[in-house]
Amino acid sequence: MISPMRAQKSISMTTTTHFPALSEAGRTVERHWRELAGRRRLHTILGLVLFTVAMGGSLWFANATNAGKFWDRLPHFFDFISMLVPRDGMEVWRALFDLPSPYDDGSLKFNYPEGRVYLTETLYLPEYFYKMIETLNIAAVSTLIGFGAGFCLCFLAAKNLAVNRWLRFFVRRFMEVLRAFPEIVIAGFFLAVFSLGAVPAMLAVTIHTIGALGKMFFEVVENADMRAEEGLRAAGGNWIERVWFSIVPQVMPNFLSYGLLRFEINVRASTIIGAVGGGGIGEALRLSISRGHEAKTLAIVLLLFTTIVAVDQFSAWLRKRIVGAQAFDFGRGG
Amino acid sequence: MSTLSTAEVDEIAARHVAAFSGSLRHRVTGWLLAAGIVAYLAFAWWFFAIGTVFAGGNWDIAGNYLADWVSYEVRPDVAFGDNHLEISYPRFSPLGDDPQPGWVTTESAEVEVTKAGAGGSGGGMQSSSGSFLGTVGGKPAPTGGADAADAPDGPALPELVREEAVVRAMVEIGAATLDIRPGQVVATRGGDELVLDIRRNESVDAAGPLPAWASQRAPGEKVILRFGFAGRAEIEDDEVKIRHRFWGWENFLFDTRSPFWGKPIGEVMTLVAFGERIDPLMSNAALAWNNVVNNAEWQHGDVWLKLLQTIVMAFAGTVLATALAFPLAFAAARNIMPNRIANQLLKRLFDFLRSVDMLIWALFFTRAFGPGPLAGISAIFFTDTGTFGKLYSETLENIDDKQREGVRSVGASPALVQRYGVVPQILPVFLSQSLYFWESNTRSATIIGAVGAGGIGLKLWEAMRTNQDWENVAYMVVLILIVVFVFDGFSSAIRHRLMGGGLQRG
Numbered sequence: 001m002i003s004p005m006r007a008q009k010s011i012s013m014t015t016t017t018h019f020p021a022l023s024e025a026g027r028t029v030e031r032h033w034r035e036l037a038g039r040r041r042l043h044t045i046l047g048l049v050l051f052t053v054a055m056g057g058s059l060w061f062a063n064a065t066n067a068g069k070f071w072d073r074l075p076h077f078f079d080f081i082s083m084l085v086p087r088d089g090m091e092v093w094r095a096l097f098d099l100p101s102p103y104d105d106g107s108l109k110f111n112y113p114e115g116r117v118y119l120t121e122t123l124y125l126p127e128y129f130y131k132m133i134e135t136l137n138i139a140a141v142s143t144l145i146g147f148g149a150g151f152c153l154c155f156l157a158a159k160n161l162a163v164n165r166w167l168r169f170f171v172r173r174f175m176e177v178l179r180a181f182p183e184i185v186i187a188g189f190f191l192a193v194f195s196l197g198a199v200p201a202m203l204a205v206t207i208h209t210i211g212a213l214g215k216m217f218f219e220v221v222e223n224a225d226m227r228a229e230e231g232l233r234a235a236g237g238n239w240i241e242r243v244w245f246s247i248v249p250q251v252m253p254n255f256l257s258y259g260l261l262r263f264e265i266n267v268r269a270s271t272i273i274g275a276v277g278g279g280g281i282g283e284a285l286r287l288s289i290s291r292g293h294e295a296k297t298l299a300i301v302l303l304l305f306t307t308i309v310a311v312d313q314f315s316a317w318l319r320k321r322i323v324g325a326q327a328f329d330f331g332r333g334g
Numbered sequence: 335m336s337t338l339s340t341a342e343v344d345e346i347a348a349r350h351v352a353a354f355s356g357s358l359r360h361r362v363t364g365w366l367l368a369a370g371i372v373a374y375l376a377f378a379w380w381f382f383a384i385g386t387v388f389a390g391g392n393w394d395i396a397g398n399y400l401a402d403w404v405s406y407e408v409r410p411d412v413a414f415g416d417n418h419l420e421i422s423y424p425r426f427s428p429l430g431d432d433p434q435p436g437w438v439t440t441e442s443a444e445v446e447v448t449k450a451g452a453g454g455s456g457g458g459m460q461s462s463s464g465s466f467l468g469t470v471g472g473k474p475a476p477t478g479g480a481d482a483a484d485a486p487d488g489p490a491l492p493e494l495v496r497e498e499a500v501v502r503a504m505v506e507i508g509a510a511t512l513d514i515r516p517g518q519v520v521a522t523r524g525g526d527e528l529v530l531d532i533r534r535n536e537s538v539d540a541a542g543p544l545p546a547w548a549s550q551r552a553p554g555e556k557v558i559l560r561f562g563f564a565g566r567a568e569i570e571d572d573e574v575k576i577r578h579r580f581w582g583w584e585n586f587l588f589d590t591r592s593p594f595w596g597k598p599i600g601e602v603m604t605l606v607a608f609g610e611r612i613d614p615l616m617s618n619a620a621l622a623w624n625n626v627v628n629n630a631e632w633q634h635g636d637v638w639l640k641l642l643q644t645i646v647m648a649f650a651g652t653v654l655a656t657a658l659a660f661p662l663a664f665a666a667a668r669n670i671m672p673n674r675i676a677n678q679l680l681k682r683l684f685d686f687l688r689s690v691d692m693l694i695w696a697l698f699f700t701r702a703f704g705p706g707p708l709a710g711i712s713a714i715f716f717t718d719t720g721t722f723g724k725l726y727s728e729t730l731e732n733i734d735d736k737q738r739e740g741v742r743s744v745g746a747s748p749a750l751v752q753r754y755g756v757v758p759q760i761l762p763v764f765l766s767q768s769l770y771f772w773e774s775n776t777r778s779a780t781i782i783g784a785v786g787a788g789g790i791g792l793k794l795w796e797a798m799r800t801n802q803d804w805e806n807v808a809y810m811v812v813l814i815l816i817v818v819f820v821f822d823g824f825s826s827a828i829r830h831r832l833m834g835g836g837l838q839r840g
Contacts, residue, residue, distance in 0.1 A: 055653055058646040059711075065643055066706030066788065073703050134381075141378045144371060180818050182780050184791060185811055188798035193396040199387045269781075272693045276784045276795060282693060286785060289697045301694055308689045 084294045091295035096303060098126040101295075109293050128284060128303050135280035136307070138202045139266035146209025147259045150175075153210070154217030155243050160226055163239070172218075179211030187273045201278025205269050213262055220254045221247060253323045260315040260322075267311050271304065401563065402804035406584040410438060410505070412514050413573040414534050418445050418499035419516060428584035428631075430595065437578065441502040446494050507578050508564025519569050521559055523547060530557055530569055538571050583805055585631055592625040632806065637793065641813055643707040644789035648775040651714025656768045659684075659719050663726030664752065670730055681727065687720025696782040710787035714775050725767050726760075733759050762832040769825040769832075776821050780814060790814065 022030060063070050086092055087103060094101050094112055101110040115127025125133075155161050157171040183204045190200035228246035237245065274282025281304060288296040338346075347354045355361065379385065406428055413420040421440070423433050505512040510523035519530040528548055529541035537554035544550060550557045556570040565578040588595040593612045594602050606618045613621050627635035665671045666680035695716045699709035738755035746754065783791020794810050797803040 055650065058650040062643065062646050062650060062707035062711055062788075065639065066703060066708040068704030068706070068708070070703065070708055073708075077702050137378055137381060141375065141382075144375065177815075180777075180815055180822075182777070182794070182811060182814055184781050184784050184794060185798070185807060188795065188807070189396075189399065192399060192798065192801055193393070194387050194391045197387060198382050199384060202382065268691050268693070271691055272781050272785075275693055275697070276781075285694065286697060289701060301690065304691060304694065305686075305689055308691065309685070312689065 083292065084297060086295040086298060092298045092302065095293075095295040095299035096126060096128060098124070108291065109296075112296075128281060128300055131279075131281040131284050132303055132307055134198055135270050135274055135282065136267060136311075138198055138205060138270040138274075138278070138280060139263060142202055142205035142209050142270065143259060143263040143266050145206050146213050146262065147255075149206075149210040150213035150217050151255065153214045154221055155247070157214065157218040158221035160222055160224070161229075161239075161243060161247070171214075175211045175214040177211070178207050179215060181207070181211075183208050183269065183273060184276060187276065187278055191277050196277055196279065198274075198279045201270055201273040201280065204273055204278070205266050208269070209262055209266060213258060216258045217251070217255055220251045220258070224250045257319045257323045260319050264308075264312055264315050267308060399801070399804050401579060403808040404583075404805070405563075405579050405581050406805060407565065407577045407579050408433070408435065409578075410435075410576050411573050412503055412505075412576065414516050414532060415499070416446075416448060416534075417516050418443075418447060418501050419503055419514060421500060421503060426590075426631075428590070430590040437506040439504045440500045442498050443501045444496055445499050445501060446496055447499055448494060505567075505576055505578075507561050507567065507576065510559070510561045510564070512559075512567055512574065512576070514574055519574060521548070521567070521569075523559075523561065528559075532569070532571055535572050538569055583632075583809065585629070587629070588622075588625050589629045589631050591630070594622055594625060632809065637790070637806075637810060637813065640783075640788075640790040640793045641810075641817065643710075644779045644783060644791065644814075645776065645817060647707045647710035647714060647779040647783075647787070647789055648772060651711045651779075652718060652768055652772040652775050654711070654715045655718035655722050656764070658715075659722035659726055660764065662719075662723050663730055664756075666723060666727040667730035669733075669735070670752065670756070680723065684720045684723035684727070687716050688724060689720070690716075692717040692778060692782055693785065696785055696787040700786040705786040705788060705792070707788040710779055710782055710789055713782055713787055714779065718771055718775065721771065722764075722768065726764055729760055729763050729767075730756070766829045766832050769829050773818070773821045773825045776818055 086095075091101065091103075093099070098112045098116045100113050104110040112127075115130075116124040117127065117130045118124045153171055153175060156163055157168055157175065159168070162168065186207050187200050187204035190203050194200055224247050228250070229242050232242045232246050270278070270280060271282040271285075274280035275286040277283070281300060285297070285300045285304070288300060408427065408429055409424055410433075411422050413422065419440075421438065423429065427433055429435060501515065503512075503514045505514065510521065513520040513522075517532055517534070519532060521528045521530070523545070526545040526547075528545055531539050531541060533539075538550070538557050539554060540548075540550065540557065544557070547561065548557055548559050556568055559567045559569065561567075563579055565576065567577070568575040585595065588602075590596075594605065597605070602622065605612070606622050609618055612618060616624070662680055662684075666677055666684065668674075668677055671677060692713050695713035696709060699712040703709045703712065733756060737759060738751055741751050741755035779787075779789055780791045780794070783789035783793075784795040786792065790810055790813075794807060797806045797810065
């Protein structure tokens, strides 16, 4: 955006020399323009210098405060990857489906069948599938409850459905705090209250979801077409009737789309919260990596990867069906 | 235009019931959906045993933890001797080494005290209640470390000494008062008075019925008095444990070892500005700053360092990801790079980087680089390269082709076509997307920190795990919230400028 100007300038610089002297007004214009261009270039250079300093400082600081130094660790980087290679290719599948391993020496590393969750006498669910289902359920329940609560709150926070200014202000700040509050603190607090388990993770993800969805929802509501609402108002509908019959049908597809997007995010979030004590697949992954169980780690990564891709694809397909091609395909985020 | 009266509308509705009531599918879907959701939630209730978990929750403790966020407790113990009392405070009491709080008043008298040895004449502060427990039946007390140091040769003999000792302690906890004497505790709160007779090391007995704020599991056992927020007291047969709660973050600036501790703000200011050097090696201002940064309780220096790490993780990770995704996105976009295989390969790479969760990357890099911000930067870098690559290449595929054609028509080289035909269109969008992810990464960096990827997350997690330092958790949360809000405002301000105030979410 800047360089075309500069290119233009260099052209004009060379050309002006061929022209007779400018008039008084012309010179003023030229001077102003040169000053402007100069200032612009100065800003660009200053910005670049500042940015380079910030970036260099950041990297230096990160390296200096890290436990291992980047250049020391880099040659050993692939050692770690080689530590991830299991004894044979089948080990990964054995770990994934809890089949007995020929290397079983009674240690935690090869005790795949012990994790089986029996549904009937013979039919079992492999450990990691069970944990993955647990994590997915945490995400689903949190999304559902967050959707419900966000749905109820968003109409109170929308400017165009003004209920009461103070109520709106309060609801908005409330949702902001829910959203910005670090999930990990909520999880940690409820872990202290309930001891380990999935419920703290669920509460943490739910609380964040309420705030995040509530914000997106009220923005959708504020962009809704108000003519239907005016019609209902003219017919004497009360607030609830107006919202329910004029706003909700308009915004529901977008709400559902955002809800699905949030579900994708929540699957990841509940995995992470799981890793810090909330149970589910995240915890299994953290344990197996820190214990150096290569086959188990690979099995979990494989399962997690497949699940996340499947969830993303499913949700993208559903969103496309609900809101059409303009589905909000926007990765993850706060 | 003809107008229908209500009666006419009703008549039409009556003739075409089917048209007005909607199809069966239409009517039933909503209810089925609602029933499905309720059924699923019921299943989840069972699956996670939510009822049991909630019933088994430590709600008492939860209240205490929440109170700890914004308040602190002072915990004096009053131990019963034969005929006197011994008041002690825990070692790292927020009131310093020798607390004399105004809400504890004592009466002293000269009494005969059984001492473990001639050397062990330390004040009440040093000898713990343990030395009194040991004197039952006139046997020598198992001497503590302090006493052993004083009398290193041979076991000390019990000895009767006449000395000044506390014989009565009055403790005010909010609106309640405890009147503690050897053998008797009288608690008053509002109009209620509770008299407790203590037979030392045997039993605690209430003289009358217990008021609502007192509880006792079985006759003779300890009595717990609850005074709401102000605190509580446990009256046991050998000591009274008092927990008095105060609002605020105690010793936030200076800990009890600091020479500035306990001084009013004005005095500290005067000392810093004009006072004589307390430490000959440095000025008072440097000393004060040093004391604040190295505050043992709040660990300001460490917290700030870790917070900076988190900020740096989000910043450097996002910048690196942007820098790498930018050229790759051009190669991945169908309309820019005509090579289908390269397009597909890069797009699958982006999907891979994005779908292997940030958590997995964080755990991997923590193993590779050791715990610290490098792991966090790498995790954010990898995940976001995938995300940005996907977003950027999709943006590129939706650009307006006319500008490119214009630049190409004047004979520009392919690189210049991209530079002047494409980049000006997409740069604001790209930057806006990166900025949006920068602020969201600040939040993510907190969380992945807890698995070892450096930053404040780990510190936060450690503070929570001890269950003692909830006020530190609150402090860090406040800092994180400030950072998140500031970055939020900063990034949305830039995004508004870039996008001309239009589209907000990229």
